[in-house]
Amino acid sequence: GAVVSQHPSRVICKSGTSVKIECRSLDFQATTMFWYRQFPKQSLMLMATSNEGSKATYEQGVEKDKFLINHASLTLSTLTVTSAHPEDSSFYICSGGGNLPYEQYFGPGTRLTVT
Amino acid sequence: AQSVTQLGSHVSVSEGALVLLRCNYSSSVPPYLFWYVQYPNQGLQLLLKYTSAATLVKGINGFEAEFKKSETSFHLTKPSAHMSDAAEYFCAVSDSGGGADGLTFGKGTHLIIQP
Numbered sequence: 210g211a212v213v214s215q216h217p218s219r220v221i222c223k224s225g226t227s228v229k230i231e232c233r234s235l236d237f238q239a240t241t242m243f244w245y246r247q248f249p250k251q252s253l254m255l256m257a258t259s260n261e262g263s264k265a266t267y268e269q270g271v272e273k274d275k276f277l278i279n280h281a282s283l284t285l286s287t288l289t290v291t292s293a294h295p296e297d298s299s300f301y302i303c304s305g306g307g308n309l310p311y312e313q314y315f316g317p318g319t320r321l322t323v324t
Numbered sequence: 325a326q327s328v329t330q331l332g333s334h335v336s337v338s339e340g341a342l343v344l345l346r347c348n349y350s351s352s353v354p355p356y357l358f359w360y361v362q363y364p365n366q367g368l369q370l371l372l373k374y375t376s377a378a379t380l381v382k383g384i385n386g387f388e389a390e391f392k393k394s395e396t397s398f399h400l401t402k403p404s405a406h407m408s409d410a411a412e413y414f415c416a417v418s419d420s421g422g423g424a425d426g427l428t429f430g431k432g433t434h435l436i437i438q439p
Contacts, residue, residue: 213367230379243426252414253368268426292412302367315360315368 213305214314222293223324230288230319231268232303238283239305243313247300259286280306293323326351326417331439332428338438345433347389347415350396357398358393358416358427359389368414374398385409 212235220226232242236316241260245253257273259265259280267273277289290297300320304313331346349355356375358369379391389400391402398415399406412434 215367245426252429252431253427255428256438258426280352300365304368307421312373314370317367 211305211312211314212290212312213239213303215301215303215319217319218317219320220289221322221324224294225292227289227291228321230290230301230303230317230321232286232288232305234284234305234314237305237314239286240283240312241306242280242286243304244278244286244288245302245304247302247318249269249300256288290321293321295323297321298323301323326355326419326428328415328417328428328430330413330415332433333431334434336436336437336438337405339407340404343387343400343405343409343435345400345415346433347400347430348396349398349415349417351417351419353419356418357389358418359383359387359392359398360398360414360416361385362414362432363414364411371400371413391430399404404436405437407437407439410435412429 214233216231244256246256247253256271257265257267259278261280261283264280280286300318302318304315306313327350328350346359358373359371362368371387372381374391383390387402410433414432415430418427
C-alpha cells in the first residue's frame with residue numbers, strides 16, 4: 210500500500226516554456242503533499258508543502274510564481290514549472306503524507322531537462 | 325532549526341562485510357529520524373524510522389539503526405553487505421513525524437560494495 214505515482218517520469222522542454230508534473234497518491238488520501246528538488250549527486254531539498262484545497266507553503270528561496278503548485282484533491286497535486294530555464298533542470302520528487310503517521314511516501318521522481 | 329550531517333559522501337565495503345553509515349542530527353525537540361535508500365533514477369524507499377519508541381530500530385533488507393540521544397546520532401548498520409545494497413542512502417529528520425511537515429535530508433552517502 211501507500212503508493213505515489215508521478216507523471217511524466219522524464220520530460221525535456223525548451224527554455225521559456227512551461228511544464229506540468231503530476232503527483233498522485235494511488236491508494237491513500239494525502240492531506241498533505243510535498244515537493245522536493247534534487248540536483249545531480251546532491252540531497253533532496255524541500256521546495257513546498259501543499260494541503261488540499263489551500264495555497265502551498267513555499268520554502269525560503271523558492272519562487273512561488275515560478276513553481277506553481279496546485280493540490281486540487283486528496284489524491285492529486287501538480288507542480289508547474291513556468292518559463293523554464295536550463296538551471297531548472299533537476300529531479301523533482303513528490304511525497305504524500307498527512308494521515309499516515311511518521312511517514313511520507315515518495316513518488317519515483319520526474320527528471321526535467323530544459324534545453 | 326533541524327539539520328542532518330552524514331559523514332562520508334562515499335563508503336566502500338566488501339561483500340559480506342559490515343556496513344556502517346553515519347548520521348548525526350540536530351533538533352530543538354525530540355526528533356523523528358528516518359533512513360531512506362535511493363537507487364539510480366528512482367524515488368526514495370523507506371528503510372526504517374525512529375519515532376521515540378525503541379532506540380534500536382530494525383528495518384527492511386537486514387538494516388538497523390540505533391538512536392543515541394547523548395551522541396545525537398542515528399547510524400545505519402547491516403551485518404553483512406550484499407551487492408544489491410549498492411545505492412545512495414539518506415538520513416532525514418523531522419520535528420513532527422513527517423506526516424505534516426517536510427523532511428530535512430542529509431547530503432547522502434553513496435554505498436559501494438566491492439565483490
